[in-house]
Amino acid sequence: MSRVFNSILCQNCEPEHITTTPMNLYAIESGSEINRQIDDLIIKDHLASEKVIKLLLLGPSGSGKSTILKQMKIIHLNGYNTQELWARRSLIFKNVIDSVAQLLKGLQYLGIELPEERKIDAELIYEMLASNNFPQSLPHRIHKAIKRLWSETSVQEAFNRRSEFPLMDWAKFFSDQEIRIFDVGGEKTQRRKWIHLFDNVNALFYITAISEYDQVTQDDETTNRLQDALFLFKSIGNHEVFRDKQIILFFNKKDIFLEKIANKIPLTLCFPNYRYKNDYKNTTLYIQRKFEHQINDKDKTIYTHLTCATDTDHMNFVMGSVTDMIISKALKEAGI
Ligand SMILES: Nc1nc2c(ncn2[C@@H]2O[C@H](COP(=O)(O)OP(=O)(O)OP(=O)(O)O)[C@@H](O)[C@H]2O)c(=O)[nH]1
Numbered sequence: 001m002s003r004v005f006n007s008i009l010c011q012n013c014e015p016e017h018i019t020t021t022p023m024n025l026y027a028i029e030s031g032s033e034i035n036r037q038i039d040d041l042i043i044k045d046h047l048a049s050e051k052v053i054k055l056l057l058l059g060p061s062g063s064g065k066s067t068i069l070k071q072m073k074i075i076h077l078n079g080y081n082t083q084e085l086w087a088r089r090s091l092i093f094k095n096v097i098d099s100v101a102q103l104l105k106g107l108q109y110l111g112i113e114l115p116e117e118r119k120i121d122a123e124l125i126y127e128m129l130a131s132n133n134f135p136q137s138l139p140h141r142i143h144k145a146i147k148r149l150w151s152e153t154s155v156q157e158a159f160n161r162r163s164e165f166p167l168m169d170w171a172k173f174f175s176d177q178e179i180r181i182f183d184v185g186g187e188k189t190q191r192r193k194w195i196h197l198f199d200n201v202n203a204l205f206y207i208t209a210i211s212e213y214d215q216v217t218q219d220d221e222t223t224n225r226l227q228d229a230l231f232l233f234k235s236i237g238n239h240e241v242f243r244d245k246q247i248i249l250f251f252n253k254k255d256i257f258l259e260k261i262a263n264k265i266p267l268t269l270c271f272p273n274y275r276y277k278n279d280y281k282n283t284t285l286y287i288q289r290k291f292e293h294q295i296n297d298k299d300k301t302i303y304t305h306l307t308c309a310t311d312t313d314h315m316n317f318v319m320g321s322v323t324d325m326i327i328s329k330a331l332k333e334a335g336i
């Protein structure tokens with residue numbers, strides 16, 4: 001829990017700290033009643049402030065939802081390793097210099113005069129920007145120049161009138177959006193509880209284990225598991241609340257799927273009408289089309305990824321690109 005609070009408090013701390021946790025991630029899993037109550041309060045607060053991006057992980061039991069969440073925790077809650085943090089520093093400094101330069105141009109635009117003794121500081125900023133060389137440590141003289149500029153009343157005045165000229169939104173670079181991910185049990189008895197989580201969702205992740213195309217469900221031992229997943233996707237994916245929401249489909253356990261395909265286990269076990277080559281490319285494309293066809297709105301884009309949830313690096317890459325897309329859509333919707 002302390003991590004949840006820390007991350008939330010981070011929104012109001014110095015930019016330096018924010019940058020070390022550019023994406024805060026919340027995992028809501030079963031916990032004690034008190035934790036649940038606190039989580040509830042936090043959810044309400046932050047959903048209300050619209051800073052939270054709510055992602056929902058749904059899918060049949062055993063498809064890999066909790067594994068994906070676990071990977072997200074490893075990737076994000078443990079933070080970035082030292083090398084990754086250092087790699088981000090020069091980008092952050094570039095953003096700092098960019099915005100100070102924009103602010104100075106804003107002064108000119110507004111006709112606000114910078115005092116003579118500060119003009120040398122402004123020159124330093126423009127020089128650094130022109131050099132396009134941003135070190136991993138902000139040079140001391142630049143740091144001092146920014147501090148002096150920032151303490152000027154004229155600069156503060158321009159900053160307060162920032163809506164009148166282009167100035168990058170700091171929130172945007174440092175992505176102070178929080179991401180909260182909801183993982184729920186996929187067992188049939190658990191599914192009726194899902195609806196309680198549907199409100200205010202930014203994106204739905206539907207996880208299905210494509211490797212299960214030759215397996216049957218435990219409930220009746222006759223229904224094909226991938227068919228069951230397809231049927232569930234139809235009912236969830238067409239739900240009214242997700243009409244304007246992004247749907248991301250993860251075909252998980254691709255490692256096991258690959259093995260089965262290599263062992264010539266036919267896809268016809270799940271789709272008797274399948275008539276193409278029983279290779280990875282054709283089978284996955286066919287399964288993808290089958291899932292897409294379940295969605296009534298034919299204009300809706302379903303983002304599909306073949307995943308291996310147990311592979312941290314791979315999930316880092318996949319979730320990185322997907323969450324970037326979700327965040328930029330959320331920022332756009334928020335008018336940023
Ligand atoms: N080989 C392999 N195993 C995976 C993969 N993803 C998940 N698993 C394993 O599959 C099992 C079930 O994964 P979970 O993440 O618990 O599945 P879940 O969707 O949360 O299941 P419920 O909570 O019952 O709904 C675990 O043993 C995982 O380690 C994958 O991509 N490849």
Ligand SMILES: [Mg+2]
Binds near residue numbers: 065183184
């Ligand atoms: Mg689970």
